[in-house]
Structures are given as structure tokens and as C-alpha cells.
Amino acid sequence: MTSETCDVCVIGSGAGGSVIACRAAQAxxxxxVIERGPYLRAAQMNDSEIEMIPRLYKDGGLHxxxxxxMFILQGTCVGGSTTLSNMVMMRAPEAVLPAWRSFGAELDPAAMARSYDTIERELGTAESDxxxxxxxxxxxxxxARSLGLSPRRMRKALGACRGCGNCNIGCAFDTKRSALATYVPWAERHGARILADTEVDRIEIRRGRAAAVHVRTGHGGERSRIVAKQFVVAGGAINSSALLLRSGIRKNVGSRVSFNAGSMMVAEFDEPLDGYDADQMTWFLPGDGFIIEPTHNPLMSAALTTPGWLDEHERLMRRQRHLAYAGSLISTGPTGRVVQSPFWGHEETRFRxxxxxxxxxxxxxxVISEVFFAAGARRLILPTHRFRTIESASAIDTIDEHVVSTRHFSFGSAHPQGGNAMSSDASVGVVGSDFAVHGLENLFVCDASIFPSSVTVNPISTVMAIADYAAPRILARA
Ligand SMILES: Cc1cc2nc3c(=O)[nH]c(=O)nc-3n(C[C@H](O)[C@H](O)[C@H](O)COP(=O)(O)OP(=O)(O)OC[C@H]3O[C@@H](n4cnc5c(N)ncnc54)[C@H](O)[C@@H]3O)c2cc1C
Structure with missing residues (x-):
């Protein structure tokens, strides 16, 4: 088995890993950086969902x-989920850091604010164009405005976006400011090595320290061992917990998994709106325990999120130009759990x-229904597996009857969080406020898995800001 040595070994090249790698290389x-997915540059991307989704998503998007x-979407490629993201940049609402603090995650609010500023400046974050x-x-x-509501423009990091509507399958135009286009190449410019198509199987622990990681590369599964002074696990929620569990690190690991999760309502209009022919996501409407995000998926993904079976589904898909979609996004409690499945040999995510x-x-x-009717929709289609429509605003309350159990309607998340919660109290947390796994001084975790509860808004900005905040603190421990 070959072996190589470095100062800092980062596992995962997404929102958290790329920023840590960049800062460590700059220092x-x-x-x-070890990344289990492929290193696909913009020039290798195209607008074919059938080609791109299996190459970029965990389990081909079927996790x-x-x-x-509940479907759970995550990236498995260099840049991690940011490569597939819409680069919507939202800071954690005011109540979140104090709530985390009361769980024992002592993140300095002033330093966090500076890290948000830094990330937003470096990525050129601005209101949607x-x-x-x-x-x-x-x-x-x-x-929404006709009802007296106050929708807001999203802040995004998309560079000179052309509005092709294909953010969720990469960015063939290389404008999106994902980690793939920013922190990963910036890290490389400072000498970082990216080992793509390489998966960390387990972390070798010896005498209270992480000694090495055991990796497999490519389809042949060639095995090697990487020795480092410091290891930063940044495989994303679920994956990072799975890796710790596989490595025999179990205390509190896998617990407190939460999600921003949601369902999509479809509205049919008489006139064409051409929702797919633009940036997918540019405005949002905050509500009481939910956020509404009007959006539009590329065609194949739209087919998966458009309700109806056979002829009814085909008819709706032929009406794509006339359909408008909006998601109701909620943040769940931290009640999920990642476990190592005794049957399948890989992780399972338990959540109801x-x-x-x-x-x-x-x-x-x-609220989506009221807004779409106020906007002139002819009818609405519920996200239920049985095809159900609402023909007028007076029937909106039928949602109470039909949207009751997630077994009967489509429900999913692209924002899993938690599993390795941060708390200085080792009896409840996995990492301390110094990002080190309790009891292992040179093994750190820095990704969405350390959130003690859902950040309640789109997480990239917070994951990156936390990584910027964590980097000097981790490097100072070497
Ligand atoms: C389609 C989609 C759209 C999204 N849009 C937005 C958005 O617009 N705004 C927003 O705020 N959030 C968005 N998100 C969510 C956001 O991208 C994630 O919350 C964020 O990237 C999480 O960062 P992370 O570092 O925890 O994990 P990730 O960015 O997912 O990175 C983890 C990386 O680690 C790798 N990895 C895991 N395990 C191993 C292992 N054992 N060995 C080697 N490598 C490993 C994975 O392959 C992956 O590349 C979106 C997510 C998706 C899927």
C-alpha cells in the first residue's frame, strides 16, 4: 500500500472543505484534499441532465x-454540493447562533459576522440580477405584492450569469461562483493537491490521535494511506457521520440530523411564462415557520417534481411553458439519525x-396557493402522489385533508445538516467549539454536519463562513 504525507488532509471538497483547504494552503x-467524486471542469459539463446527474450527485440523485x-440530494464531485447549487447566499437568521450557543456551540458572533463578510466579498455576492x-x-x-406580502430578492454568487436555468447540473458557462470555480482552484494555486475519484474508507486512530486515512481510488479501488499532522473531515452531513462511524468514533455521532425540506406546488396559467428560461431561483418569501422559494427545474428534474401519472403527467409536461412552481421549505427538528446499516454495509438516514x-x-x-391564484393561475396541482388539483382560492383549505403524511406526497431536501453536532459539552456534542472531535486533538470536522440544529435557511453561506472562521483556529493547533 502506498503512503503519502502532508500537513493538512481535508476530506471533501465542498462548501466547508474547499474553504479550509484554501486557507491552509494560503498559510x-x-x-x-480527498474527494470521492469526479473533478469535472466547466468545459466537461453540458445541459444534458441524463448525463450530468449520475456523474455529479450522490447515488445518482436517488438517495x-x-x-x-424523503429524497435527499447531495453532490459527489469536486466542489461538493456547491457545484450543483444555485449559490443562494443567506446568512443564519439572528436567533440561530444564540440557539446553537445554548446547546454549547460557542461561535463568536462578531468573528462570524466578519467571516460572512469575507466569503460574500470573495464570491462577489449580490442581489439577483x-x-x-x-x-x-x-x-x-x-x-404576493397584490396580497400585501413582501417577497425579497435573493442574494446570490453567480458572477456574470446568463440565466440558462441549469445551475443544478453544474455551470457549463463557468460563471457560477461555486467552490469548483473559486476556493478549489484558489487552493490549488497555493499548492493544494486535489485527489478526485478517491474515497476515504476510514480514519486510523492511534493513541488519541488520527494517524492516517485509508483511501480507495478510481474504479479499480487502488488502496493507499495518507498521513497528516491534521485531518479535517468535511464530507457533508450524513457522509461525515458515516465516515466517523466507520472509523469507530461513535459517541453522539449520527444524532441530531435536521433538514431544510419541502414540497413543490405547481400552478397552471393560461398564458406562457417560460419559467425554465432564466435563473431558477431569484426571489423568496419568508413566512411563519417556512420560506417560499419560487423556482423552476430543468426539464427532466421538472418531470420528476411534476405530479400526475401517464396521460395526465404527459399533458402537464407539454404545458411546461405555462407552469409555475414554488417550494414551501421548512426546517425540521434535529430528530434524524445516521446509522451504519448492518444489512447494506453503508449508512442509512433515519428521519420521519x-x-x-x-x-x-x-x-x-x-400561502403559495393564495399567491398563485392572486397572480391569475387557472388551477393548482398539489404535490400528492394521487393527482389532485385546486380549482379556486375557496378550495385552498383542502390542502389540510390531503397533505398529511409524507407517504402520500412528494417531500425532499437538498439541505441535510447535523449528525456531528458542535458542543463544548462532550456528553451531547461530537466536536467541541474548537472543531476538534472530543478526545481526538488533531481530528476536526468542518461542514454542515456540525450544525446542532437546522440553520433554517439555505446553508452554503453559513458552512463557508464557519470554515473561514474555523481555519485559523484549526491551523493554530498544529
Ligand atoms: C441541488 C442543490 C442545490 C443547492 N442550492 C443551494 C443554494 O443555492 N444555497 C445554499 O445555501 N445551499 C444550497 N444547497 C445546499 C448546499 O450546497 C450544502 O448545504 C453545502 O454545500 C454543504 O456543504 P458541506 O461542506 O457540508 O458538504 P458538500 O458541499 O456536500 O461537500 C461534501 C463533499 O465531500 C465529499 N465526500 C463525502 N464523503 C467522502 C469520503 N468519505 N471521502 C471523500 N470525499 C467525501 C462529497 O463527495 C462532497 O463532494 C444546494 C444543494 C443541492 C444538492
Whole structure:
């Protein structure tokens, strides 16, 4: 088995890992980043979902919870989930850091604010560009305003975006400011080595320290061992917990998994809105326990999120130009759990949406319905597996009857969080406020898995800001 040595070994090249790797390389450390997915440059990307989704997503986009009533989307490629993201940049709402602090995650708020500033500046974060707003989103915004609601423009890091609407399958135009286009190449420029198509199987622990990681590369599964002074696990929620469990680190690991999760409502209009022909996501509407995000997926993904079976589904897909979509996004409680499956030999994500989660989701779906009817929609289609429509605003309350159990409607998340919660109290947390795994002084975790509870908004900005905050603190421990 071959072996190589470095100062800092980062596992995962997504939002957390890329920033840590970049800062460590800028500080003159020798850095190796291990990424189990492929290194696909913009020039190798295209607008074919059939080609891109299996190459970029974990389990080809088919990862589910163990109850099979929630899909969970994550990236498996250099840049991690940021490569597939819309680069919506939202800071944690004011209540979040104090709530985390009361769990024992002592992140200095002033230093965190500076890290948010740094990340936003480096990525060129700005309000979404009006020239890329879709026809369907404009209608949603007009409908919301006519009801006296206050939708807000998203802040995004998209560079000179052309509004092709394909953010979720990469960025063939190389404008999106994902980690793939920013912190990863910036880290490389300072000497970091990216080992793509390479998976960390386990972390070797010896005498209270991480000694090495054992990796497999490529289809042949060639095995090697990487020795480092410091290791930073940044494989993302679920994956990072799975890796710690596989490495025999079990205390509190896998618990407190939460999600921003949601369902999509579809509205049919008489006139064409061409929602797909623009940036997918540019406005949002905050609500009571939910956020509404009008959006539009590329065609194949739209087919998966558009309800109906056979002829009904085909008819709706042929009406794509006339459809508008909006998601009701809720943040769940930290009730999920990652376990190592004795049957399958890999991790399982155990999570069931609570009645409160579903009630918040319904509230959001009702607001979406009111907004779309106010915007002139002819009818609405519920996210239920049985095809159900709402033909007028007076029937919106039927949502209460039909959206009750996640077994009966489509529900999913692209924002898993937690599993390795941060708390200085080792009896409840996995990492301390210094990002080190309790009891292992040179093994750190820095990704969405350390959130003690859901950040309640889109997480990239917070994951990156936390990594920027963590980097000097971790490097100072070498
Ligand atoms: C389609 C989609 C759109 C999104 N859009 C937005 C958005 O617009 N705004 C927003 O705020 N959030 C968005 N998100 C969520 C956001 O991208 C994630 O919350 C964030 O990237 C999480 O950062 P992370 O570092 O924890 O993990 P990731 O960014 O997922 O990176 C983890 C990386 O580690 C690798 N890895 C895991 N285990 C191993 C291992 N054992 N060995 C080697 N490598 C490993 C994975 O392959 C992956 O590349 C989106 C997510 C998806 C899927």
C-alpha cells in the first residue's frame, strides 16, 4: 500500500472543505484534499441532465431516507454540493447562533459576522440580477405584492450569469461562483493537491490521535494511506457521520440530523411564462415557520417534481411553458439519525417528518396557493402522489385533508445538516467549539454536519463562513 504525507488532509471538497483547504494552503501548509467524486471542469459539463446527474450527485440523485418517503440530494464531485447549487447566499437568521450557543456551540458572533463578510466579498455576492428573473417568478412576486406580502430578492454568487436555468447540473458557462470555480482552484494555486475519484474508507486512530486515512481510488479501488499532522473531515452531513462511524468514533455521532425540506406546488396559467428560461431561483418569501422559494427545474428534474401519472403527467409536461412552481421549505427538528446499516454495509438516514413539520409545510403551501391564484393561475396541482388539483382560492383549505403524511406526497431536501453536532459539552456534542472531535486533538470536522440544529435557511453561506472562521483556529493547533 502506498503512503503519502502532508500537513493538512481535508476530506471533501465542498462548501466547508474547499474553504479550509484554501486557507491552509494560503498559510503555507502542504494540503491534500480527498474527494470521492469526479473533478469535472466547466468545459466537461453540458445541459444534458441524463448525463450530468449520475456523474455529479450522490447515488445518482436517488438517495432516500430509510423510510423511503424523503429524497435527499447531495453532490459527489469536486466542489461538493456547491457545484450543483444555485449559490443562494443567506446568512443564519439572528436567533440561530444564540440557539446553537445554548446547546454549547460557542461561535463568536462578531468573528462570524466578519467571516460572512469575507466569503460574500470573495464570491462577489449580490442581489439577483433582474435580467435573469423568470416570467413565472415575476408573476409570483406580483401575486404576493397584490396580497400585501413582501417577497425579497435573493442574494446570490453567480458572477456574470446568463440565466440558462441549469445551475443544478453544474455551470457549463463557468460563471457560477461555486467552490469548483473559486476556493478549489484558489487552493490549488497555493499548492493544494486535489485527489478526485478517491474515497476515504476510514480514519486510523492511534493513541488519541488520527494517524492516517485509508483511501480507495478510481474504479479499480487502488488502496493507499495518507498521513497528516491534521485531518479535517468535511464530507457533508450524513457522509461525515458515516465516515466517523466507520472509523469507530461513535459517541453522539449520527444524532441530531435536521433538514431544510419541502414540497413543490405547481400552478397552471393560461398564458406562457417560460419559467425554465432564466435563473431558477431569484426571489423568496419568508413566512411563519417556512420560506417560499419560487423556482423552476430543468426539464427532466421538472418531470420528476411534476405530479400526475401517464396521460395526465404527459399533458402537464407539454404545458411546461405555462407552469409555475414554488417550494414551501421548512426546517425540521434535529430528530434524524445516521446509522451504519448492518444489512447494506453503508449508512442509512433515519428521519420521519413530525406533525409540526408537516403543519408548517401546509401553511407554506397555502400561502403559495393564495399567491398563485392572486397572480391569475387557472388551477393548482398539489404535490400528492394521487393527482389532485385546486380549482379556486375557496378550495385552498383542502390542502389540510390531503397533505398529511409524507407517504402520500412528494417531500425532499437538498439541505441535510447535523449528525456531528458542535458542543463544548462532550456528553451531547461530537466536536467541541474548537472543531476538534472530543478526545481526538488533531481530528476536526468542518461542514454542515456540525450544525446542532437546522440553520433554517439555505446553508452554503453559513458552512463557508464557519470554515473561514474555523481555519485559523484549526491551523493554530498544529
Ligand atoms: C441541488 C442543490 C442545490 C443547492 N442550492 C443551494 C443554494 O443555492 N444555497 C445554499 O445555501 N445551499 C444550497 N444547497 C445546499 C448546499 O450546497 C450544502 O448545504 C453545502 O454545500 C454543504 O456543504 P458541506 O461542506 O457540508 O458538504 P458538500 O458541499 O456536500 O461537500 C461534501 C463533499 O465531500 C465529499 N465526500 C463525502 N464523503 C467522502 C469520503 N468519505 N471521502 C471523500 N470525499 C467525501 C462529497 O463527495 C462532497 O463532494 C444546494 C444543494 C443541492 C444538492
Amino acid at each position: 503555507g501548509r502542504s494540503v491534500v 432516500m431516507n430509510s423510510g423511503l418517503d 433582474p435580467t435573469t428573473h423568470s416570467g413565472s417568478t415575476r408573476r409570483f412576486v406580483a401575486g 417528518a413530525s406533525p409540526d413539520d408537516v403543519a408548517a409545510l401546509r401553511r407554506g403551501l397555502k
